[in-house]
Amino acid sequence: METVLPPCTDACPVKTDVRGYLSAIAERDYLKAYYLIKEHNPFPAVCAWICPHPCEGSCRRGAVDEPLAIRDLKRFAVEKGRETWKSPKNKPGKISPPYPLSQKVAVIGAGPAGLTAAYDLACKGYPVTVYEKYPAPGGQFFSSLPAYRLPAAALTQDLEDILACGMEIKAGVEVGKDISFQELYANYQALVISVGLSMSRKLIAGWKPALPLPEFDHPEVWLALPFLQAVKQGKSLKLNKNVLVIGGGGVALDVARTAIRVGAEKVSLICLEKREEMVAPAEEIEEALKEGVQIIPGYGPKKILFAGGKITGMEIKKVHSIYDQNGNFNPVFFEDKTNIVPGATIILAIGQTTNLSFLEDSPIKLNENGWLTADKNTLATSLAGVFACGEVVAGAGPAISAIASGHRAADSVHSYLQNHSFSFNHDQQIKVIGSLPLETAKLIPPFTRQKIWSFDTFGKYVYEERAAVTEAHRCLSCGLGAEIISTQCSLCINCLRVCPYHAPVGQNQLQIPPENCLACGLCASVCPSKAITLKGLPENEVLALLQPLPPAQDPALAIFICRHALAKANLPLDFKLMPGFKNSCLIKLPSVGALKLFWLLAAIENGFAGVIVISCPKPACQHSGSLNLAENQVKRAKEIYTTVGINPARLLFLSSEETALTTKLTAFAGQLKSLAPKHQPASAPPLPPPP
Numbered sequence: 191m192e193t194v195l196p197p198c199t200d201a202c203p204v205k206t207d208v209r210g211y212l213s214a215i216a217e218r219d220y221l222k223a224y225y226l227i228k229e230h231n232p233f234p235a236v237c238a239w240i241c242p243h244p245c246e247g248s249c250r251r252g253a254v255d256e257p258l259a260i261r262d263l264k265r266f267a268v269e270k271g272r273e274t275w276k277s278p279k280n281k282p283g284k285i286s287p288p289y290p291l292s293q294k295v296a297v298i299g300a301g302p303a304g305l306t307a308a309y310d311l312a313c314k315g316y317p318v319t320v321y322e323k324y325p326a327p328g329g330q331f332f333s334s335l336p337a338y339r340l341p342a343a344a345l346t347q348d349l350e351d352i353l354a355c356g357m358e359i360k361a362g363v364e365v366g367k368d369i370s371f372q373e374l375y376a377n378y379q380a381l382v383i384s385v386g387l388s389m390s391r392k393l394i395a396g397w398k399p400a401l402p403l404p405e406f407d408h409p410e411v412w413l414a415l416p417f418l419q420a421v422k423q424g425k426s427l428k429l430n431k432n433v434l435v436i437g438g439g440g441v442a443l444d445v446a447r448t449a450i451r452v453g454a455e456k457v458s459l460i461c462l463e464k465r466e467e468m469v470a471p472a473e474e475i476e477e478a479l480k481e482g483v484q485i486i487p488g489y490g491p492k493k494i495l496f497a498g499g500k501i502t503g504m505e506i507k508k509v510h511s512i513y514d515q516n517g518n519f520n521p522v523f524f525e526d527k528t529n530i531v532p533g534a535t536i537i538l539a540i541g542q543t544t545n546l547s548f549l550e551d552s553p554i555k556l557n558e559n560g561w562l563t564a565d566k567n568t569l570a571t572s573l574a575g576v577f578a579c580g581e582v583v584a585g586a587g588p589a590i591s592a593i594a595s596g597h598r599a600a601d602s603v604h605s606y607l608q609n610h611s612f613s614f615n616h617d618q619q620i621k622v623i624g625s626l627p628l629e630t631a632k633l634i635p636p637f638t639r640q641k642i643w644s645f646d647t648f649g650k651y652v653y654e655e656r657a658a659v660t661e662a663h664r665c666l667s668c669g670l671g672a673e674i675i676s677t678q679c680s681l682c683i684n685c686l687r688v689c690p691y692h693a694p695v696g697q698n699q700l701q702i703p704p705e706n707c708l709a710c711g712l713c714a715s716v717c718p719s720k721a722i723t724l725k726g727l728p729e730n731e732v733l734a735l736l737q738p739l740p741p742a743q744d745p746a747l748a749i750f751i752c753r754h755a756l757a758k759a760n761l762p763l764d765f766k767l768m769p770g771f772k773n774s775c776l777i778k779l780p781s782v783g784a785l786k787l788f789w790l791l792a793a794i795e796n797g798f799a800g801v802i803v804i805s806c807p808k809p810a811c812q813h814s815g816s817l818n819l820a821e822n823q824v825k826r827a828k829e830i831y832t833t834v835g836i837n838p839a840r841l842l843f844l845s846s847e848e849t850a851l852t853t854k855l856t857a858f859a860g861q862l863k864s865l866a867p868k869h870q871p872a873s874a875p876p877l878p879p880p881p
Contacts, residue, residue, distance in 0.1 A: 193620050194704065196668035197248035198260065200622045203594035204230040208245050208260055209669070215267050215662035216757055217778065218655075224271025227264060231593060232309045232352050233302055235272070235344040236331060238265035242471050242588050250668050253626040256639040259653075259661055266653040272347065291315040293379035293607045298365050298548075301329025302589045303580025304384030305352055306596025307603070312355040314604055320357055321374070323364035327353075329386055331589075334418035336448050366548025375552075375576070380603045383562065383571070383578040384596065387542035387586055390415045393436070393491065405494045406538070410501045414445050414539035421448055430534035431455040434504055436491055437539030438468045439586075443475065445539045446483045458484045458531055460491065462509050462521055486531065490523060494536065503532040544582050568602045569595070577602055623669050624705040633691050634708065635812055637664050659757040663812075667780065670726030671707030672714055674700050678721035685713035685722060688783075690814035710813040711784025715823065726780050732789060735775050738796045745799030745862040746773040750789065752782040752816075752846075755806045759846035761855075768852065770859030782806065783816030790827035790841065800840045800862045801827075802855065807847035837865050 198208040207226045214223035227234045241261055249257035293316060297308045300322035312318045324333050331345050353359065365371055374381055390413035393406050410430065414437070420427060433454040435446045438461025446457045459478070461468060465487045468475060479485065489506040496502060508527035514520040546562055555572040557563050564571050564578040571578055579599035580592040605611065640653070640661035653661065672685075676699055685694045685702075693706040694713065702713070702722075714722040714729075723729065739746050749765060756778060765774045775798070779785060782805035793801045803824055811817050821843065828838035842858050844851065 194623060194669050195620055196623050197250060197625075198245040198258075198668075200620065201244040201248040203244075203588075203591045204597065206230055206245070209665060209667060211267055212258065212260070212263060212662045212665040213667065213753070215263055216659060216665070217753055218659060218757060220267055220270035221274040222271075223267035224275055227267060227271075228351075230597070231590070232306055233348045233589065233593060234264070234268045235348045236302070236340060237590055237593075238268045239340050239344055240335070240588075241590050250623075250626040251664055251666055253628070253631040254634045254666075255636040258664055259639055262653055263658060263662055266655075266658045270655075289315055291317075291607075293317075294319070294377070295380045295382065295603060295607075296321065296374045296378040297382045297384060298371075298374070299329065299384035299386055299580070299582075300324075300327035300359060300361070301384060301386045301580060301592065302331070303386070303592040303596040303599070304329070304382060305349075306593045307382045307384065307579055307600040308357045309352050309355055310597060310600030311603060312357040314600075316604075316607075318357040319378075320359050321363050321365050321369070322359065322361045323367075325362045327359050327361060330388075330415075334415050334422055336418065336421070336444050336451075338447070338451065339444065364548075371548050371552050375573075379575065380607055381576045382599050382603060383576065383582060384580045384592075384599070385544060385546070385582050386592075387544050387581045388415070389543050389545050390538065391541040391543055393538055393540060405496075406536075408494065408501060408536075410535050411494075412535065412537040414441050414537060415542065417445060417537050418448060421452055427452055429453055432533045433457045433535045433537065434531060434533035435459045435537050435539055437461060437541070438463045438470060438487070439539065439541070440470045440474065441542070442539035443470045443478050443483075445537050447478055447481055449537065450481055450483065454535075456484070457482070458486055458533060460486045460489050460504070460506055460531065462488070462490050462512050464488050486529075489529065490521060492523075492525075492528060495530070501534050501536060503530055504536065505530055542581075542586060546582075568605075569599045570602060570606075575606065577606075626666075627705060630691050630693070630706050630708075633814070634666075635814070637812070639664070663754050663757060667709040667726055669704055670724075670780070671704055671709040672702045672711070672722050672724050674702055675721045675723065676700075678719045680719045680721070682718060684716040684718065688712045688716050688815060688819060690816075708813070710781040710816060711779065712781070712813065712816060712819055715784050715786045715819065724780070724784065727784060729786075732777055733792065735777055736789065736792050736796050736798070739773075739798065744770065744772050745859065746797060747771060747775065747800050747802060747859060747862070748789075748793035748798045749774055749776045749802045749804070750779055750782075750785055751776065751802075751804040752806050753778045753780060754810070754812060755782070755804050755846035758806065758810065759804065759851055761804075761846075761852065768859075769856050770862075771855075781811075781813045781816040782820040783813060785820050785823050787823045787826055790823065791830060794831070794836060794840065800842065800858065800865070802858065803841070803843045805843070805845050807845050810847075840865050 196209050199205055211223040211226040214226060231237060243261040245260045246257045251257055295311050295316050295318045297304045297320045300320050304320060305327060308318045308320050326332050327349055328345050331340060363369060429452055431454060433449045435442055435457060442459060446459045449457050488509050490509055492505040492507045494501055494504050506529050507523040507525060510522040510524050512521050553573055555563060562578050562582050564583045569577045569579050577599045579595040581587060584595060640657045679700055689712060691706060691708055693702050694700050709726050711724045711727060714724045736748060762768060765771045765776050785803060790801055805817055805820055808817055824841060824843045828841055831838045
């Protein structure tokens with residue numbers, strides 16, 4: 191079956207329902223948002239801090255004004271939603287698998303990939319043991335990632351939830367030293383290798399031979415990971431005031447910014463790439479520059495300069511090219527174009543490699559470079575029952591990609607142990623919504639990205655609730671739009687007449703391309719043939735809420751409200767808590783223009799004492815014509831009420847911007863006791879169909 195995804199979700203390696211949790215934030219349902227984020231990601235708090243947010247680069251809103259601030263909203267939702275999730279009322283207990291399984295699984299490495307695989311397998315019922323050489327799980331999150339990028343509390347809360355599934359962690363146990371790989375293979379029915387890239391690369395002569403340059407063995411030359419680990423462990427470092435960092439990736443920036451935090455007065459970062467070609471995230475580059483890091487792009491090291499055995503600086507040479515004609519890393523320099531950069535400490539951050547020494551006596555095959563190879567589909571190694579995932583297979587990448595790899599490894603292990611065939615072919619079943627057409631983008635009212643003015647204790651931006659909710663409402667709900675049932679379409683072209691984006695196309699047969707549709711629902715509300723369905727608002731769910739009511743002491747109220755209005759009106763999420771609203775039924779609409787006349791009639795016919803419609807204020811309405819259409823539907827409904835002898839005052843239409851809105855709603859609920867019976871019997875004559 192084909193799955194249609196918005197570009198933001200497709201860009202996420204674990205296919206997080208970005209659209210869903212943004213909608214939940216917009217409705218102030220932070221617990222739901224948190225569940226949606228956690229659904230495919232056991233590291234929600236970690237990723238809310240460090241994810242490079244590829245989803246934002248794919249956000250179709252960027253064609254209108256600016257992409258959604260997705261990662262910032264994720265962090266907001268994780269912090270707010272987890273507060274509710276961990277409350278006494280909702281506090282989760284230990285995760286119990288559906289049934290226990292007997293086959294034991296060992297995971298080597300407790301980084302994001304290994305823990306994800308272990309978590310999935312433990313939740314399926316397998317006894318899982320994770321072996322980790324560091325004194326605590328978390329991989330590089332725990333050992334080297336700077337605290338300014340990832341607070342310990344964020345990692346701790348994710349680990350707490352992961353370990354609740356019942357896996358066993360053997361921390362401080364290094365495979366190949368404290369226990370052999372052969373011993374693990376003999377005692378477990380399946381193994382997962384996820385040791386990551388735990389070693390920093392050394393600078394080598396010509397960047398090709400395997401021998402390191404002798405001068406880089408000087409005690410004032412650090413490697414990136416040992417430096418970051420020493421800082422993370424709180425060790426006292428005798429760092430010189432003038433530091434040179436070699437490298438242009440994210441780790442190089444971590445090193446440079448950490449050096450400033452531990453006392454360096456001047457930090458110069460030298461990288462082969464031009465500034466616009468640096469692989470580090472642009473926002474981290476900007477933050478580094480603001481903190482005082484000097485970036486020297488387009489240069490590489492030529493030699494270290496010494497005086498009396500101490501480092502005084504480095505001679506650097508200008509880059510001619512970084513890659514050869516085949517795209518392989520093969521830097522070429524202008525040997526005669528050099529500069530001198532002063533410095534007393536050098537830190538190399540030119541990449542990481544893996545340590546697979548524990549596999550030396552095993553039959554597992556490595557490639558010519560000494561790297562582990564695994565099947566791209568199943569992640570199986572050359573030894574039956576042994577799988578690999580994360581950076582040890584794919585190379586350096588973001589944590590979210592390692593998490594996706596861990597999911598796939600767990601699926602493969604489960605298939606292997608249960609003798610099932612496994613083929614990871616989900617990508618073949620996915621269709622991604624195309625780019626927003628330029629003509630459609632011009633018709634969408636611009637709403638600029640919400641600025642963040644607050645800072646937390648780490649100096650990071652934090653959304654305040656009102657700003658977060660407003661920002662989430664900028665989401666275009668891509669893919670939740672209208673669909674035409676061609677066999678029911680009467681070609682009345684009502685949809686063409688009301689659509690503010692000219693989405694319906696065709697002559698003999700109308701269609702609504704998902705690229706053009708903004709899910710406002712106006713077309714479905716005016717379709718006389720019921721030929722248009724709205725994915726974001728299934729009509730059967732609305733009608734289920736409007737089923738005939740049993741007798742009740744308090745008047746029943748049907749409330750139709752625009753989702754945008756619900757947030758901006760500052761109304762309670764649970765209307766039932768308001769005086770007189772105990773028996774209220776809340777129906778959230780993508781826009782007030784999606785309101786159908788039939789629903790206004792069905793509510794009264796099925797025993798509701800009153801109906802309330804709440805819209806956005808006109809200047810803030812995101813869909814042109816939406817408010818006018820809703821006003822017309824309400825007017826027609828009142829005319830029909832009058833025709834059949836029902837007091838039209840039982841239908842109230844309000845704007846969310848009205849002053850004393852809560853007071854007016856409460857007053858309306860009180861007046862219903864005199865306007866309508868407490869319950870309309872099911873045998874009452876039906877209302878006529880809408881004209």
